[in-house]
């Protein structure tokens with residue numbers, strides 16, 4: 001559980017960990033009422049948290065649940081060893097993007113256990129008709145090493161973060177994604193030693209963000225591209241008719 005500024009400016013971690021008020025907008029970390037007392041340093045008394053990010057660390061789950069399981073560890077190399085290629089497109093492994101990545105990063109391709117992830121995120125109203133404005137935000141990871149009959153199963157889709165409304169983070173999604181980006185950067189740059197339960201050996205795991213799956217407004221939030229109005233098409237840009 002990581003505390004967040006209710007205006008989505010920062011997460012209270014690293015250099016902001018001990019602060020009571022947001023250094024950007026000055027709003028309290030806790031829910032405050034008008035008559036709440038302020039202490040001598042200007043911070044308000046502790047109450048319920050104003051906003052929280054739930055981050056479920058991915059590295060530990062790769063280590064202790066995914067590769068530690070014999071069957072899962074075997075299935076994670078399906079894309080390289082286990083499939084019968086029949087000339088049909090049935091999985092991202094058949095895509096030109098997969099092959100292009102292999103030619104760009106031959107070191108990554110050499111180890112079939114290295115993971116390729118899809119990141120999908122969207123908002124969701126948990127309260128149905130009780131509150132039409134409430135919007136919680138979820139980020140899921142899909143593991144494309146697995147065969148097509150497993151990679152979209154609920155068991156293998158990893159919830160990596162969620163924020164519980166009331167507003168969606170919009171362009172400030174980068175603030176909430178920062179713990180996940182840190183873990184992904186570590187898994188790409190430094191790699192992590194993992195025990196492979198199926199082969200009973202350790203290896204250095206490298207992980208790649210293979211693709212993102214989202215609707216057009218969220219694509220704008222993630223990329224920073226303006227997806228509304230003039231020049232809204234990110235492919236044609238200035239030539240959009």
Ligand SMILES: [Zn+2]
Pocket residue numbers: 005006007008009010022023024025026027
């Ligand atoms: Zn703030």
